[in-house]
Structure formats: C-alpha cells, structure tokens
Amino acid sequence: MNDSSDHEIPSTNPELPNAQPAVAGGVKKAPDGLSIAIVAWLVPGMGHFLLGRKGRAILFFIAVGGLAVVGSVMRGNVFPPRSVDPFGTLGFLADAASGVFYLLARVFERAGPDVSRAAGDYGTRFIAAAGVVNLIGAFDAYEIATGRRR
Amino acid sequence: MPAAMLLSIWLPSHFWAMVLFALFVSMGLTGLTRRTAAERVRYAVVSLLLFLLIGIGAAWLMYPFSR
Numbered sequence: 001m002n003d004s005s006d007h008e009i010p011s012t013n014p015e016l017p018n019a020q021p022a023v024a025g026g027v028k029k030a031p032d033g034l035s036i037a038i039v040a041w042l043v044p045g046m047g048h049f050l051l052g053r054k055g056r057a058i059l060f061f062i063a064v065g066g067l068a069v070v071g072s073v074m075r076g077n078v079f080p081p082r083s084v085d086p087f088g089t090l091g092f093l094a095d096a097a098s099g100v101f102y103l104l105a106r107v108f109e110r111a112g113p114d115v116s117r118a119a120g121d122y123g124t125r126f127i128a129a130a131g132v133v134n135l136i137g138a139f140d141a142y143e144i145a146t147g148r149r150r
Numbered sequence: 151m152p153a154a155m156l157l158s159i160w161l162p163s164h165f166w167a168m169v170l171f172a173l174f175v176s177m178g179l180t181g182l183t184r185r186t187a188a189e190r191v192r193y194a195v196v197s198l199l200l201f202l203l204i205g206i207g208a209a210w211l212m213y214p215f216s217r
Binding site for chain 1: 164167170171173174175177178180181182184187
C-alpha cells in the first residue's frame with residue numbers, strides 16, 4: 001500500500017517545490033482543498049482516491065465503514081439533527097462526520113437504538129468513532145490537496 | 151443479510167467488541183502514516199496490540215472497584 005508516489009497531482013500551492021502550473025501545458029488541474037475535504041467527508045476515502053492515494057482511500061473506507069456498520073448492527077444510537085440536550089447535539093456532530101454512512105444508518109435504522117444493553121452502548125461509540133476517524137481522514141486529504149502534506 | 155445476522159450473534163461479547171474497535175481505529179490511524187507498505191503493516195499491528203493491551207490492562211486495574 002505504498003501509494004505515495006503513484007498518480008501524483010501537482011499542488012495548488014505555488015510556494016511548494018512540487019507546484020506546477022495548474023492548467024497550462026496539458027497538466028491536469030489539481031482539485032482544490034475544500035472540494036476534496038467535502039468529498040472526503042461525504043464518502044470516506046474518496047478524497048484520497050481522487051488524489052491518487054488509493055491504498056489510504058481503501059484503509060479509510062474500511063475503517064469508517066466497519067465502525068459505522070458494526071455500530072449500527074449493535075443497535076447504537078444514531079443521533080438526529082435536532083436534540084434537546086447538548087450531548088445529543090455533540091453526538092449528532094460526531095455521527096454526521098461519517099458522511100454517507102450516517103445517512104445510511106438513519107435510513108436503515110428500523111428497530112431504533114437499544115442502549116439498555118452494553119452492546120447498544122458500545123454501538124453508539126462505534127458510530128461516533130466512525131465520524132471522528134472520517135474527520136481525521138478528511139483533514140488529511142485537505143492537507144494533501146493543498147500541498148501541506150505529501 | 152447473513153453478515154449482519156452473524157454479527158448480531160457474535161457481538162454481545164465485550165472482548166470482541168473491543169477487538170473490532172481497536173482493529174478499525176488502527177486501520178484509520180495507519181491511513182495517516184507516510185511510510186512504506188511493510189512499515190504501515192507493522193504500525194497497524196503495533197497499534198492494534200497496544201489498544202488491546204491498554205484496554206485489558208485498564209479493565210484489570212478497574213476490577214477491584216467494580217463491585
């Protein structure tokens with residue numbers, strides 16, 4: 001999974017040594033950091049995939065997807081956008097950070113959460129952790145796209 | 151879905167829930183590293199083992215206060 005050298009896309013930051021003209025001379029224009037971050041948030045790993053880091057894209061997709069799916073199967077709490085208490089709002093922010101997996105968990109959540117058992121309580125943490133891992137991945141993709149990291 | 155049914159039977163164990171959590175989070179952290187493939191695998195294994203070791207260690211430390 002050493003994917004740091006394949007499909008390099010030039011940085012959009014002109015101060016960096018690997019920066020190249022974005023459109024001139026047939027050089028493929030690099031996507032801007034914000035678009036990459038949004039795509040990476042919506043679909044875990046997609047930001048890295050678009051930047052040519054396929055190994056890391058697969059890692060992030062499996063990690064975020066695995067946490068979200070296992071958490072849902074354990075009947076963890078998927079927090080709705082509107083909540084009466086601040087912890088519910090924080091839970092929603094963590095859950096929503098997993099992008100499309102949050103939407104899928106909301107759509108396929110049939111029986112609702114069951115936090116009366118330990119498994120359901122763990123599931124809540126799994127789903128929140130999926131969002132946090134995806135957020136880290138989205139920031140990483142943003143930094144790669146802007147040339148701050150390689 | 152057979153996979154979901156299998157998971158629903160398997161997951162009530164606290165230990166396996168911890169193992170799965172450690173596995174997926176280790177994979178996510180490995181995605182942040184800038185190393186060769188072999189070094190990444192080693193990083194993932196060490197990270198996974200540390201998660202498990204610290205988790206089980208913390209459980210043993212808390213055991214005297216659990217009742």
